[in-house]
Amino acid sequence: MSSTITTIEDDNTDVWGGGNKPLNSSYGKLMMWFFIVSDALTFSGFLAAYGFSRFKNIDSWPIADEVFTHFPFLHGVDAPMYYVALMTFVLIFSSVTMVLAVDAGHHMQKGKVAFYMLLTIIGGAIFVGSQAWEWSNFIRGEYGAVETKGGQIYQFQSLESGKRVALHDFAVEIPSERVQHESKNGVWYIGEGSLPSYTTQEVISGFVADSDIVIKTEKIDENGQKIILSREESLNKITQAVSVVEGANLINNEYGNRLFADFFFFITGFHGFHVLSGVIINIIIFFNVLVGTYERRGHYEMVEKVGLYWHFVDLVWVFVFTFFYLV
Numbered sequence: 004m005s006s007t008i009t010t011i012e013d014d015n016t017d018v019w020g021g022g023n024k025p026l027n028s029s030y031g032k033l034m035m036w037f038f039i040v041s042d043a044l045t046f047s048g049f050l051a052a053y054g055f056s057r058f059k060n061i062d063s064w065p066i067a068d069e070v071f072t073h074f075p076f077l078h079g080v081d082a083p084m085y086y087v088a089l090m091t092f093v094l095i096f097s098s099v100t101m102v103l104a105v106d107a108g109h110h111m112q113k114g115k116v117a118f119y120m121l122l123t124i125i126g127g128a129i130f131v132g133s134q135a136w137e138w139s140n141f142i143r144g145e146y147g148a149v150e151t152k153g154g155q156i157y158q159f160q161s162l163e164s165g166k167r168v169a170l171h172d173f174a175v176e177i178p179s180e181r182v183q184h185e186s187k188n189g190v191w192y193i194g195e196g197s198l199p200s201y202t203t204q205e206v207i208s209g210f211v212a213d214s215d216i217v218i219k220t221e222k223i224d225e226n227g228q229k230i231i232l233s234r235e236e237s238l239n240k241i242t243q244a245v246s247v248v249e250g251a252n253l254i255n256n257e258y259g260n261r262l263f264a265d266f267f268f269f270i271t272g273f274h275g276f277h278v279l280s281g282v283i284i285n286i287i288i289f290f291n292v293l294v295g296t297y298e299r300r301g302h303y304e305m306v307e308k309v310g311l312y313w314h315f316v317d318l319v320w321v322f323v324f325t326f327f328y329l330v
Contacts, residue, residue, distance in 0.1 A: 097126025108303025
């Protein structure tokens with residue numbers, strides 16, 4: 004009985020030893036692509052969940068132009084989406100500087116690599132700081148609202164000017180002892196982190212006394228605008244208020260549906276973590292460039308690999324920006 008042994012040609016043995024480069028890429032670049040694909044699937048799942056939740060609650064979803072209206076050093080100025088657009092421009096511009104850094108690395112130009120990497124770091128740091136500022140305003144709120152037992156959010160608007168009215172503009176102070184709500188004492192089993200500026204009764208009393216104010220509901224009409232009640236309807240509805248809501252957190256949301264705040268914190272926070280991680284990695288690579296690490300290696304492939312990650316983070320923000328702020 005004879006047996007035949009099949010041999011592998013000598014020029015193919017390197018495939019199993021890692022000698023050949025799949026897709027003409029190094030091991031490090033290939034692993035970065037694997038990471039990017041897996042992370043893209045993660046973000047896709049988050050955004051798909053956001054889309055389904057928004058579609059289900061389309062009649063009560065907050066309008067971005069009414070939520071993100073702040074601009075640094077311009078308190079009280081209505082600037083819808085301006086600062087978010089500026090943040091987006093800064094992040095996209097940092098992607099351009101990263102491209103220039105990678106190109107300079109291909110030409111072994113150490114000085115230009117360091118310069119463009121520094122610009123990329125500055126752009127990323129500005130974006131992270133801006134996002135933290137945006138979070139701060141979102142959490143703190145500006146106008147305040149009341150919530151009914153059924154979870155409906157009622158905002159307030161002036162009949163004369165047609166603009167939002169803050170609680171402090173009409174609520175009256177009623178001297179009384181106020182106790183912070185604890186989870187063990189209530190039906191909701193949720194602790195109150197801090198007392199609101201006004202009690203429900205103070206808001207109701209001020210609302211009844213000011214005939215210029217009406218309720219702006221969280222519901223949206225066929226024109227995509229929040230439904231505004233008449234003065235008579237508002238007087239009937241205000242008595243249903245059971246709590247005062249200021250700003251947004253994972254439990255309450257003065258802007259409307261609480262799911263919006265949950266997704267906003269989770270998805271933008273997850274993306275912000277990616278940007279912060281990228282900034283830290285870029286700083287490490289930047290110092291390696293300065294000390295000549297990649298000059299001694301004879302290539303700047305590490306700059307190219309971190310550049311792939313940075314472009315991915317920028318691309319993801321385009322989708323996050325579209326879902327949360329534009330659509």
